[in-house]
Amino acid sequence: MLRRKAMNQLEAWHASSSRTALLVTGARQVGKTYLVREFAHRHYANFVELNFIEQPDLAQAFEGQRDVQNMIMRLELAAGHPLVPGETLVFLDEIQACKEAATAIKFLVDDGRFDFVMSGSLLGVELEDIRSVPVGYQSEVPMFPLDFEEFCWSRDVGEDVFAMLRECLAKREPVDAFVHEKMMDLFRQYLVIGGMPAVVASFQQSGSILDVRTMQEDIKRAYRRDISQYAAKADRLHIKTIYDLVPSELNNPNKRFTFAKVGKGARFKAMAGDFDWLAAANVALPAYNVDEPRKPLEMSKERNLFKLFYSDVGLLTGAYLNSTALNILSGDDNVNYGGIYENVVAQELAAHGFQSLYYYNSKRLGELDFLIQDRNDRVIPIEVKSGKNYKVHRALNNVLAEPNFHIEEGLVLGPGNVEIAGKVTYLPIYMVGLLENQ
Structure with a gap:
C-alpha cells in the first residue's frame, strides 16, 4: 500500500464536528479512488461505491430529485443492501457524469444520516455545477501524483x-x-x-x-x-x-x-x-x-x-x-x-x-x-x-x-x-x- 499525504486531509474531515460532503479532485490515475476505499475501510462498517461511468443507469436515482427519502431508497436499491445510519460512507465516483448528484448533495448532507465523498476525472473541465454546492456543504481535497x-x-x-x-x-x-x-x-x-x-x-x-x-x-x-x-x-x-x-x-x-x-x-x-x-x-x-x-x-x-x-x-x-x-x-x-x-x-x-x-x-x-x-x-x-x-x-x-x-x-x-x-x-x-x- 502506498502512503499518501492526502489521507491526513480525509482524516481531518472525518474528525470534524461540522460534517460536509467531500470532493476529491485531481487528474486521472493519481490514486483518488484507491485512497477513498482505504479511508472507508479504516472508518466505516458499511461502504457503498457508485461509479456513474461504469453504471450510467445510476444517474436515474438523482434525476429531478429533491426528496431525500426517495434518493436514499434509490441508493439502497443501487447498493443492493440497506444503508446503516451513522456507519455508512457513500462514494459517488466519476461524479462529472452525473452533475445532478452533486446538486443533490446539499439535501443529503442536511439529512445527516450518511457520509458522502465525491470524486472523478476531469473535474476541472466540468466543475461548474459540482462546485456550485453552497459553502458549508462541501469540502475539497486536491490530489496530485506522489510527491x-x-x-x-x-x-x-x-x-x-x-x-x-x-x-x-x-x-x-x-x-x-x-x-x-x-x-x-x-x-x-x-x-x-x-x-x-x-x-x-x-x-x-x-x-x-x-x-x-x-x-x-x-x-x-x-x-x-x-x-x-x-x-x-x-x-x-x-x-x-x-x-x-x-x-x-x-x-x-x-x-x-x-x-x-x-x-x-x-x-x-x-x-x-x-x-x-x-x-x-x-x-x-x-x-x-x-x-x-x-x-x-x-x-x-x-x-x-x-x-x-x-x-x-x-x-x-x-x-x-x-x-x-x-x-x-x-x-x-x-x-x-x-x-x-x-x-x-x-x-x-x-x-x-x-x-x-x-x-x-x-x-x-x-x-x-x-x-x-x-x-x-x-x-x-x-x-x-x-x-x-x-x-x-x-x-x-x-x-x-x-x-x-x-x-x-x-x-x-x-x-x-x-x-x-x-x-x-x-x-x-x-x-x-x-x-x-x-
Whole structure:
C-alpha cells in the first residue's frame, strides 16, 4: 500500500464536528479512488461505491430529485443492501457524469444520516455545477501524483530523514554528505519513475524500468482518450497536439511554448481555451511570464507567454529516449536535463500550495526559471540547475542586484548541498517539495 499525504486531509474531515460532503479532485490515475476505499475501510462498517461511468443507469436515482427519502431508497436499491445510519460512507465516483448528484448533495448532507465523498476525472473541465454546492456543504481535497517525499516512503525512507532535511532547510545548514548522496540517487529514480501510483507500485514490486515505460505510455494514451471524449470536437486535434508537443518544447533552450508548432498560423487568442482545458484537466501545468518580479505576481502575468509542463515528471522523462533515463540514473552530470528538472520543480511547487506558477524573462536581466510568492508575501526567485556548473546564474545575480525589486533572497535548486553565498541560497534539488505554501 502506498502512503499518501492526502489521507491526513480525509482524516481531518472525518474528525470534524461540522460534517460536509467531500470532493476529491485531481487528474486521472493519481490514486483518488484507491485512497477513498482505504479511508472507508479504516472508518466505516458499511461502504457503498457508485461509479456513474461504469453504471450510467445510476444517474436515474438523482434525476429531478429533491426528496431525500426517495434518493436514499434509490441508493439502497443501487447498493443492493440497506444503508446503516451513522456507519455508512457513500462514494459517488466519476461524479462529472452525473452533475445532478452533486446538486443533490446539499439535501443529503442536511439529512445527516450518511457520509458522502465525491470524486472523478476531469473535474476541472466540468466543475461548474459540482462546485456550485453552497459553502458549508462541501469540502475539497486536491490530489496530485506522489510527491518526492511520498515516493521516498515507497522506497522505505523513514520520516526521520525528512525531519532532518527540514531542519537543515530551516537552519540553512548542509545535509550530511552520505544522506545527500542517497537522496540524490532517490531523486534521480523519481525523475524517471515519477509519481503516478500504479507506476510507483509496479517499480516497487518488479524494479523494471521497461514496465515503468509501458505503464507511462498507457497513462498518456488514457489522457488522449479523455481529450477525444470530453473536449469539444472542434478543439480535440489542437489539444492533443499541444499535449504531445510538451516534451519537445521543454527540450528547447528557452522552454517557452511556441504556438506556431501547433499549426500554420496558430495564434494564442484562438487556442487559449485549449491550453486552459489541459490545465483544468490537471494533466498539464502552465507557468506564466511576469512583467517584473514584484508582488502580486498574478497582476503582472502575461497570459500569452508561458511554459507548459506535464503534471508528472515520469510521463515527461518517458517521452524521451531510453538513454536519457539511463543517463539520469547513472548520475551523468554532463547531460543537460534542464526541462526535466524544471518539470519536477513545477510539479512539486504545485503540489505544495503554489497553485499559480510564474517565471521572469527580461532582455536586459535574463531569465529566471520560477518565481514564487511565499506565505509571508515575499517574492523569491528560483533558478533550477541540473549540471555541475550550478553556481553560474547571471539572471539571478542581476535581479538580486536590482534595488527596485527589493528581493531579499534567491534560491538555486541543483545537485549541490545547502550553502549560502550573499543573497543566494543553494539547495539540493530534492528539497523543492519542502518549500510549502499551505
